[in-house]
Amino acid sequence: MTFELKAQKRNDQGTGASRRLRRAGTVPGIVYGGAGAAEAIELDHNTILLNLRKEAFHASVLTLDIDGKQQPVLLRDNQMHPYKAIVLHVDFQRVDANQKLHQKVPFHFVNADVAPGVKLSGGLVSHALNELDISCLPANLPAFIEVDLKDLKVGQSIHVKDLTLPKGVTFVSHGQDNPVIVSVVAKKGGSDEVAAEAAPAA
Numbered sequence: 001m002t003f004e005l006k007a008q009k010r011n012d013q014g015t016g017a018s019r020r021l022r023r024a025g026t027v028p029g030i031v032y033g034g035a036g037a038a039e040a041i042e043l044d045h046n047t048i049l050l051n052l053r054k055e056a057f058h059a060s061v062l063t064l065d066i067d068g069k070q071q072p073v074l075l076r077d078n079q080m081h082p083y084k085a086i087v088l089h090v091d092f093q094r095v096d097a098n099q100k101l102h103q104k105v106p107f108h109f110v111n112a113d114v115a116p117g118v119k120l121s122g123g124l125v126s127h128a129l130n131e132l133d134i135s136c137l138p139a140n141l142p143a144f145i146e147v148d149l150k151d152l153k154v155g156q157s158i159h160v161k162d163l164t165l166p167k168g169v170t171f172v173s174h175g176q177d178n179p180v181i182v183s184v185v186a187k188k189g190g191s192d193e194v195a196a197e198a199a200p201a202a
Contacts, residue, residue, distance in 0.1 A: 034094035111150035117184030140168035157183040
């Protein structure tokens with residue numbers, strides 16, 4: 001999936017200017033990084049809000065068109081109103097096609113319903129991680145990483161090193177070389193089978 005956003009340079013800055021932009025249906029933002037200077041921009045509010053609801057938008061290289069000049073960027077931050085569906089500010093970082101980037105990419109968990117630990121033993125899927133911090137060139141950035149649970153039994157887990165990452169993608173460790181991603185655990189109180197096995201001991 002590809003995303004292209006249109007934006008305009010923003011000359012007025014400050015709290016008052018930002019309020020005026022929001023009343024006019026636009027969102028203040030900033031683009032930084034790379035060889036260029038940081039640029040204050042404004043974008044259509046509804047377009048940004050709609051895209052923020054798409055998972056891939058948060059883990060894709062976006063094409064940002066500022067007054068007709070296109071540049072590849074990543075969404076780095078967005079600020080939302082505490083209780084209204086209103087985007088207050090967005091931050092984008094320029095990317096260089098030849099420079100590796102660090103990005104968090106979501107997991108897509110598949111086949112949880114047919115995992116032996118769930119289907120046969122009545123276990124529950126326990127997610128330890130929902131996203132992975134990776135490093136890769138922009139062209140290799142995946143929108144998500146699939147995690148297949150079809151072989152998991154109760155008490156078993158999938159770790160990062162169990163995954164086959166896409167070509168050119170490496171895991172960025174933050175103190176844990178092989179963290180747990182997902183496990184299948186017994187239901188609280190155990191399944192009927194576990195309870196039956198435990199009865200004699202009791």
